[in-house]
Amino acid sequence: MTTFIAITVSGLALGAVYFLISSGLSLIYGLMDVLNFAHGVFLTLGAYAGWAVAQHVPQRGPAFVLTALAAAAAGAAVAALTEIALIRPLYGRPVSQILVTIGLDLALVGLLLGGFGSDSRPVPVPGWVSAVTAIGPERIPNGDFAALAVGLAVLAALTWFLRRTRYGIVIRAGAENRDMVRALGIDVGRAFTLVFAIGGAAAGLAGLLNSVVFNSALVDPEQGDQLLIFAFIVVVIGGLGSITGSAIAALLVGLVQVYVTFYAGHGAGLGQLGNMSVVLLLAAVLLVRPRGLLGRAA
Amino acid sequence: MNSAVTVRDLHVSIAGSHVLQGVDLRVEAGGVTALLGRNGVGKTTTLRSLIGLQPGTGGIEILGTSVAGWPTHKIIRLGVGYVPEDRDVFAGLTVSENLRIAETGKDMNYDRVYALFPELKRRARQLAGTLSGGQQQMLAIGRVLLERRPLLLIDEPTKGLSPKFVSEVVDVLHRVRETATVLMVEQNVHVVRGLAQRVIVLDHGTVAYTGEAGDLDDEDLTRRLLGVHQ
Amino acid sequence: MMRKRVIAVILLAAAVAVPFANLIVPGVLPGPVDILNSAGTLDVLGLCFVFGGVALGYDVAFGFTGLLSFGQVLYFAVGTYLLDIALSVWHWPLLPAVAVTLLAGLALALLLGAVSLRGSGIAFAMVTLAFAQCGYYLIEDNPHGLTGGDTGLVMSTSRLPAGLVGVASTRNLYWLALAFLAGAYAVVWLVTGSVTGRVWLAIRESERRAEVLGFRPMRFKLASFTLSSLIATVGGMVYLLLVGTVAPSSVATTTVTVSILVMVVLGGAGTRWGAVAGAMVYVYLQQYLLKIAAEPSFASLPGPVRVPLSQPDFLLGAIFVLFILFAPGGIAGLAARFRRGPVEQE
Numbered sequence: 001m002t003t004f005i006a007i008t009v010s011g012l013a014l015g016a017v018y019f020l021i022s023s024g025l026s027l028i029y030g031l032m033d034v035l036n037f038a039h040g041v042f043l044t045l046g047a048y049a050g051w052a053v054a055q056h057v058p059q060r061g062p063a064f065v066l067t068a069l070a071a072a073a074a075g076a077a078v079a080a081l082t083e084i085a086l087i088r089p090l091y092g093r094p095v096s097q098i099l100v101t102i103g104l105d106l107a108l109v110g111l112l113l114g115g116f117g118s119d120s121r122p123v124p125v126p127g128w129v130s131a132v133t134a135i136g137p138e139r140i141p142n143g144d145f146a147a148l149a150v151g152l153a154v155l156a157a158l159t160w161f162l163r164r165t166r167y168g169i170v171i172r173a174g175a176e177n178r179d180m181v182r183a184l185g186i187d188v189g190r191a192f193t194l195v196f197a198i199g200g201a202a203a204g205l206a207g208l209l210n211s212v213v214f215n216s217a218l219v220d221p222e223q224g225d226q227l228l229i230f231a232f233i234v235v236v237i238g239g240l241g242s243i244t245g246s247a248i249a250a251l252l253v254g255l256v257q258v259y260v261t262f263y264a265g266h267g268a269g270l271g272q273l274g275n276m277s278v279v280l281l282l283a284a285v286l287l288v289r290p291r292g293l294l295g296r297a298a
Numbered sequence: 299m300n301s302a303v304t305v306r307d308l309h310v311s312i313a314g315s316h317v318l319q320g321v322d323l324r325v326e327a328g329g330v331t332a333l334l335g336r337n338g339v340g341k342t343t344t345l346r347s348l349i350g351l352q353p354g355t356g357g358i359e360i361l362g363t364s365v366a367g368w369p370t371h372k373i374i375r376l377g378v379g380y381v382p383e384d385r386d387v388f389a390g391l392t393v394s395e396n397l398r399i400a401e402t403g404k405d406m407n408y409d410r411v412y413a414l415f416p417e418l419k420r421r422a423r424q425l426a427g428t429l430s431g432g433q434q435q436m437l438a439i440g441r442v443l444l445e446r447r448p449l450l451l452i453d454e455p456t457k458g459l460s461p462k463f464v465s466e467v468v469d470v471l472h473r474v475r476e477t478a479t480v481l482m483v484e485q486n487v488h489v490v491r492g493l494a495q496r497v498i499v500l501d502h503g504t505v506a507y508t509g510e511a512g513d514l515d516d517e518d519l520t521r522r523l524l525g526v527h528q
Numbered sequence: 529m530m531r532k533r534v535i536a537v538i539l540l541a542a543a544v545a546v547p548f549a550n551l552i553v554p555g556v557l558p559g560p561v562d563i564l565n566s567a568g569t570l571d572v573l574g575l576c577f578v579f580g581g582v583a584l585g586y587d588v589a590f591g592f593t594g595l596l597s598f599g600q601v602l603y604f605a606v607g608t609y610l611l612d613i614a615l616s617v618w619h620w621p622l623l624p625a626v627a628v629t630l631l632a633g634l635a636l637a638l639l640l641g642a643v644s645l646r647g648s649g650i651a652f653a654m655v656t657l658a659f660a661q662c663g664y665y666l667i668e669d670n671p672h673g674l675t676g677g678d679t680g681l682v683m684s685t686s687r688l689p690a691g692l693v694g695v696a697s698t699r700n701l702y703w704l705a706l707a708f709l710a711g712a713y714a715v716v717w718l719v720t721g722s723v724t725g726r727v728w729l730a731i732r733e734s735e736r737r738a739e740v741l742g743f744r745p746m747r748f749k750l751a752s753f754t755l756s757s758l759i760a761t762v763g764g765m766v767y768l769l770l771v772g773t774v775a776p777s778s779v780a781t782t783t784v785t786v787s788i789l790v791m792v793v794l795g796g797a798g799t800r801w802g803a804v805a806g807a808m809v810y811v812y813l814q815q816y817l818l819k820i821a822a823e824p825s826f827a828s829l830p831g832p833v834r835v836p837l838s839q840p841d842f843l844l845g846a847i848f849v850l851f852i853l854f855a856p857g858g859i860a861g862l863a864a865r866f867r868r869g870p871v872e873q874e
Contacts, residue, residue, distance in 0.1 A: 114839035183351065
């Protein structure tokens with residue numbers, strides 16, 4: 001059992017990454033009824049932006065913060081652009097909005113594959129990120145702590161934003177009733193762009209953290225889409241539109257995935273057991289409670 | 299007389315049904331005009347069309363400005379307050395958040411609203427979804443009164459309310475009509491007689507009658523236009 | 529109506545005749561040789577037909593019934609892998625292998641469909657996605673060494689009839705694929721034209737309305753889903769015969785699901801022939817672009833032109849986005865607009 005703590009922290013860190021992605025997805029869906037498949041690309045572009053910046057910055061101490069900021073900024077920028085150029089013109093056609101994000105995902109991943117090939121590139125990080133910390137007899141990678149810290153920070157920031165700021169109130173109200181928000185003289189369109197930007201920033205961070213913590217500090221064009229499927233599962237388990245639901249579901253999925261993989265996923269024919277168990281968890285939750293843990297009733 | 303609302307040849311179709319078939323109406327500035335008609339005739343649809351929540355064809359002028367094709371929030375910013383039929387308060391927000399979201403600028407008259415609805419101040423931290431129907435109606439009306447708006451569109455403010463709340467709402471509207479034009483959809487003929495100066499009656503998708511509120515004393519007329527249950 | 533049938537018959541006849549057409553068509557053919565009935569061209573056309581049928585099947589669920597499923601690749605993969613395993617690992621003759629694969633595909637569609645359809649809208653879409661991913665993981669895991677895991681499974685031809693094997697098989701496989709497409713089209717045409725089809729359309733507009741009309745939506749949704757999945761399974765079997773090998777990355781990923789969705793929307797959802805046209809354009813473009821990218825003159829193109837063109841996904845994704853923004857009815861919609869002339873659309 002000496003590795004239990006390390007495994008648990010790893011599961012929590014994975015949960016933190018999932019939360020970063022699913023919180024954005026949940027916000028966007030809650031306010032706009034759009035299921036954003038392009039989120040995977042925001043992830044990947046964020047990771048590449050971090051990689052690009054890290055090439056030019058000496059990797060000491062707090063340099064990682066700069067890398068993370070670059071990832072978040074890139075994610076936010078691409079997301080905002082997506083909303084303005086592709087989502088807005090399709091207002092009133094929710095299926096088309098979902099489809100256009102799928103098309104964007106396809107096109108941008110294709111472009112990245114064309115430009116970078118499917119090879120992965122290493123992201124330069126300061127020494128402390130790849131080092132380990134000893135907790136009792138166990139050695140835990142610092143990257144796990146970083147992911148957890150970022151996840152908690154974003155959760156706190158998001159909660160503060162939604163509860164205390166005017167735009168936060170507008171977003172919460174809009175998720176309930178967009179028309180009434182308009183009928184109070186508020187331009188909901190700006191909230192749409194903002195929500196996409198927030199989701200994109202969180203996704204960019206998630207992409208970078210996923211590369212560094214779970215992918216041996218490598219970025220490649222296809223990592224976003226792999227993660228996205230799990231993020232969708234988290235969002236649906238947690239309940240569409242609920243940030244708290246996403247947080248709980250994210251931790252649950254992260255832990256289940258890691259525990260099952262570590263304790264049961266050995267031997268021939270079981271390598272993907274951890275992933276499969278997450279999928280089955282989704283099916284189980286949906287059978288018992290179709291709207292997810294904390295989702296609003298349809 | 300100035301016209302607060304002018305509608306020319308408004309046609310609205312919903313799910314294939316031609317609900318409004320050429321509505322022409324004029325709401326004079328000042329006082330209360332009641333919009334009446336049988337259930338399902340299109341009163342709420344008319345109100346929603348005025349602020350762009352319902353697409354349709356035709357000419358619409360609000361407070362002297364033509365608003366055809368305008369987005370809802372822009373029309374509202376001309377100085378319109380909208381109180382919808384089902385109140386539509388934000389259930390997951392507190393009472394004070396529901397008011398805060400209705401703020402349009404710096405000089406919001408919270409004093410006036412709290413004076414009219416002291417309950418709202420008492421229940422500031424309460425989630426709006428847990429309020430009673432009457433309290434929600436107070437909130438729905440209160441939030442459009444934070445600012446002096448020249449035009450108020452109110453959809454069935456007394457629907458489903460207990461007599462106590464009905465009289466409270468009527469009181470508030472009495473005070474409000476001194477400073478605003480009110481276009482009110484209302485089924486309750488007594489409320490209409492007590493509050494409105496003029497009436498517009500919809501039937502078969504168009505305006506069937508325009509006149510003074512006192513005209514409703516004629517029972518034959520009322521029965522012909524609105525059916526038996528008045 | 530008559531005109532459409534005449535066009536369909538002419539197209540079918542032309543398609544049947546292609547393998548006899550020893551014509552030189554410079555530049556636009558997807559195969560390595562510029563002759564119309566060359567093996568390379570026939571192979572690609574066969575692929576077009578297979579996906580035409582699969583896309584048509586998806587149109588039944590998505591275009592007609594409004595079921596946004598993200599898991600159709602699962603049934604396609606079942607068709608390919610089960611048949612492959614039966615032929616190559618268990619060494620069964622063709623007919624029993626096909627029968628068992630069909631039955632398994634049917635059973636799976638009914639079972640998973642019933643489960644998935646408990647949710648609607650997004651929940652339904654996510655569950656179908658999840659099940660398809662499960663299929664992918666299962667294949668990757670290579671249980672009992674059946675699927676060959678990552679590297680895939682090459683089809684053994686030992687139990688196949690002579691006509692489907694070897695050099696002469698190209699034409700037969702082409703006609704087999706065409707027969708699949710024609711058969712699928714006939715079935716879909718018949719069913720969507722019947723009362724069932726009208727109920728599906730009603731469900732697409734509003735489930736409530738269908739209920740009010742006295743129909744139980746769940747049965748019809750399940751029927752639509754099952755038909756769609758069954759067509760995908762048969763398409764998978766034909767694919768295996770055509771291509772001769774399968775790997776998870778080519779037949780089991782979400783990418784394939786997305787491709788099918790793109791094909792249908794590009795062609796025009798809910799129009800039948802639109803889905804087929806969309807699929808054929810998609811597969812053709814994809815193969816053609818891959819061929820161009822492999823030519824030596826391609827490497828000399830300037831970077832900004834070469835990089836986007838080297839990845840068919842980019843071009844296809846971009847075209848898809850443009851269609852959604854400016855031509856949401858797809859190819860079929862454009863054709864209808866063209867026929868109607870410059871009359872104002874709604």
